Amino acid sequence: MNLTERLHLYLQLTRLHRPIGILLLLWPTLWGVWIAGNGHPSLLIVFIFTLGTVLMRSSGCAVNDYADRHIDKHVERTKDRPLTSGKVSERETLWLAVVLALISFALILPLNPLTWLMSFPAAFLAASYPFTKRFFAIPQAYLGIAFGFGIPMAFAAQLGEVPAVAWVLLLANIFWSIAYDTEYAMVDRDDDIHLGIHSSALFFGKYDVIAVMICYTLTLLLLAVVGLMAGLGLVYFAGLIVAESIALYHYKLIRDRSREKCFAAFLHNNWFGAAVFAGLVGNYWMQ
Secondary structure: OOHHHHHHHHHHHOOOOHHHHHHHHHHHHHHHHHHHHOOHHHHHHHHHHHHHHHHHHHHHHHHHHHOOOOOOOOOOOOOOOOOOOOOOOHHHHHHHHHHHHHHHHHOOOOOOHHHHHHHHHHHHHHHHHHOOOOOOOOOHHHHHHHHOOHHHHHHHHHHHHOOOOHHHHHHHHHHHHHHHHHHHHHOHHHHHHHHOOOHHHHHHHHHHHHHHHHHHHHHHHHHHHHHOOOOOOOHHHHHHHHHHHHHHHHHHHHHHOHHHHHHHHHHHHHHHHHHHHEEEEEEEHHH
């Protein structure tokens, strides 16, 4: 196998050809970066956290495939992944995950010691999440913490401390993660039942659609609280109204539990995150 073919397999292993995971991780990180920077964040911090998000998400995907290597081969959608199909070895997968994580850590070396310290729980959360679906009833909540830990890190990087608003923003991201990843879990419900894997879709059962909408509601309420705590104005809250309309559109998609429409709703969450970010940027620009 030549280098080009090997790199193509690594691209698949790290899901760089499917950027939705990067975007769902990047939006809340940028929320934190912009609020912590009072609308004028350091360009270096924007660069570090954007590239770090890409690297850590890619590393997490490699760890996920390693954790699920004996499960994915029984699922039609995942049986041809590079590790599951044997095109990439287990050792190679782990090395790739470690190298990407180390590069990500090297990125934050110009920042303060508090940011360095917070990178360790962030790395632990990212690496351990794939294993939680074996014992945790709602692994999507754990995902929300892992995907949102860039928020307190962004505040630490710019302020040298993590104020209360950062933790409220992280909590908002946890509920958003439960909402969109439950939509994703609704697609894989039958496979998860067969394989004995936990998911929020199975935990909520027949109340899954209601649970998703409650999580969207809590997300928006917490984001409104963030706006009040940070002294944000009408443009930010207009962004939340747009995000609310997107959540209502998702209800129309998932209410009949069609696999295709649930997956479409999951992908469409990119626009939810973008709407909140646009409200933030617009708010600070108007000020």
